Amino acid sequence: MYLIIGALVVIASVLGGFMMVGGKLLTLWHLNEIIVICGAALGAYVIATPPKVMKAALSGTLGLLKGPRYQRVDYVELLKLIYELLQKMRRDGMMAIENHIENPKDSAIFQKYPKILADHHILDFITDCLRLMVGGNMNPHELESLLEYELETHHHEALEPANSVQKVADALPGFGIVAAVLGIINTMSIVGSAPPAEIGQKVASALVGTFLGIFLAYGYVGPVSSAMEKRAQEEGKAFEVVKMALVASLRGYAPAVAIEFARKLLFSDVRPSFQDLEADLKAAKG
Template sequence: MNTIIGMLLVIGSVVGGFILSHGHLATLLQPYELMIIGGSALGAFLISNPLSLIMKVFKGLPSLLGGSKYNKNAYLELLGLMYSLFVKARKEGLMAIESDIEEPEQSELFSKYPKVLKDHHALEYIVDYMRLIVSGGMNPFELDNLMSLELETHHRESEQPASALNRVADALPGFGIVAAVLGVVITMGSLDQPPQVIGEHVAAALVGTFLGILLAYGFVAPLSIAMEHRARDEAGYLEVIKSCILAQVQGYSPQIAVEFGRKTMVSSLRPSFQEFEEYLKEQR
């Protein structure tokens, strides 16, 4: 929602200010200038990035129109799942959760927490390391190193789409200048025309520069920053999983293990101790 409101505010402020300053809106409608800038930027984007990264960018852009899925309810479900897993493992033994982590989609325990079940990365992260714990053979220090290594790799990969989009934002003012230069070339070829025609060509050239700058700093750069925030939201979610699992491996009780995870959360999303207790009571 913030993305949509922000875009409308950018458009409304720029266009509204232009019209109130006695500008003619039709002057800004230069589809060929937009084609030069947008097409060139898209072409450069395709040249500079592998197909897999291009698909991630286009797949991630629509998700920015809504809010982040990593809200307080999502964190409550995550803590509830980790607590349930740890309690079952403590009461019935580690082998009791083997069927749950081997087929989480068929697990009655996991089915109580649909938000986690729908999150592919988080689900895979949980079941992979719980599977290692069940199989044994790794001490907490080794497990910590392995989990951190995977998180670092995941963080680098998840931030690549934002970085690729940010490079497009850096290039857009340059493509705006290209459009303006081409407009000047057209103007120079029309010097035998009436002043009104020449003025229209000059205006179109200047609009090219305007569009390049506006698209860069009003839309594409903010979208890249928003995409970066989404990547960090996911990273924080995975960090909570890591904290819970490591605490459990070190022998803490389920309640204390999930408390390690709760303390890892940012304050704006962290449920209070009482909220989590109430959530657990509702799940029973």
């Protein structure tokens, strides 16, 4: 919703200000300039970007129209899941969760949390971490270091779509200049043989190319890239929460304390209060 509102405000402000001084909207419509700028930017993007990243960028852009993947209630569910697993490990031993992590879709614990079960990224991260704890005989420092490397790789991959879109935003003003230069070349070729009015129209058309390149870069493509980057950082919090809880548990903290460490990592808008989370954990324990 906010994405659509922002886009409308941008175009209304620019075109509204243009019309307030007597500008006519049709003078900004030059299909040849749009083809040059957008076509060249798209072609350069295809050259520079792997198909996997292009697909993720399209999915990420459309995903901005939806809410974040994890809301406050989803983080509570994630913390409850980790708490239940840690409780079972503490009560029955680490081997007690082996069947749960090997077949999470058949696990009575995981089945309580369908959204997490449906997100294969976070599900794989949880089960892989627990496998290391169950069978890896690792100390807390070794596990934390390994998970840091994995999170760094995950964050780098998650930011690739936003970075690729930002490169398009950086290139658009340049392609706008290309379109303007082509328009000036076309204009200079008729100087002396065309009336001043026609020459003026062609110069205006050339300048529209510069306008469109800058307008698209700073009004739309750049902000979309920034929004995608922020969304990727927000969604990465779920992985950091899991890492913190499991490392704290391996250091010997009780499950409730390990979950509290993880809760502290959440941003304030999605972080449940201590009292609310404690009540949820008691309900899960019961």
